[in-house]
Amino acid sequence: MYELQKDKIIIYDKSDFDAKDILECGQVFRFLRQQDGSYRILSLDKKAIIKTYEDKVVVYTDTPKYFENYLDLKTDYKNIKAELSKFDELKEPIKFGKGIRILKQDFFEAIISFIISANNNIKRIQSIIEKICISVGKNMGDYYAFPTLDQLLTLSVEDFKSFGAGYRAEYLYKTARLLKEIDLASWESLDTETLRDKLTTLYGVGPKVADCILLFGVGKKDVFPVDTWIAKVYRDTYGGKLKNRKQIAKYLVSRFGDFSGYAQQYLFYSKRELS
């Protein structure tokens, strides 16, 4: 139960909404925990402040309609958690990350962000993305917007390296130029398999990054991104012997079906926070 107002969203049921769980579960990078415990979250050129109170959570923003969708408020997470709790190995992870929601991030922003994420750690990913925004993103007053493609195209390989992107600098430079020739809106309506193949034609996008883009930037839930943490889960929890991550992903999708994306987040978050 929530209420949309002109300058904020009020969420009355905290049991399926926790700012820390949502933002620190690894799905998104442009957020900041502030001194008072509230969170500032940025998406494209938009901003919201999430404050948690005793009996409610309030999302302060100029664009409540945008964040209603972004925060996936129309989806019933009680049902999702009930379905996934039928799997024994998910009961504890769901209890741990009970306030997780999968954000509906922008497709383009997700592509760029998860190229940067490859073989990287979250703190540095955040730093690189912020430097890109500051360098060419629109100045919004107290923050900078995520760049448009045209703005991104003004950056050189050396620029990306100066932001700390390392060898991903060339991926970003080359993919930006490929994206000039692509209509991303038409890609979003493709089925998961077809779109995964399209995405992996971009530089710096392999199977894992593609699955992250599909899950967080397109909203596909029949995917299971397998990174180093999920590979650990697979070994520790399932005693799996597969070594190929694409095969591990296929196995886990066959287990969780259209709830795979959610299951992945609960498992990833609990494994990373509790290890």
Place this chain on the structure above:
DNA sequence: GCCCAGGGATGCG
């Protein structure tokens, strides 16, 4: 000095 981080591109068989 080593290993690791939300891995991918390339080359070789």
Place this chain on the structure above:
DNA sequence: CGCATCCATGGG
């Protein structure tokens, strides 16, 4: 196909 190797960078 599968597999090995290389790839920047900062923190533990």
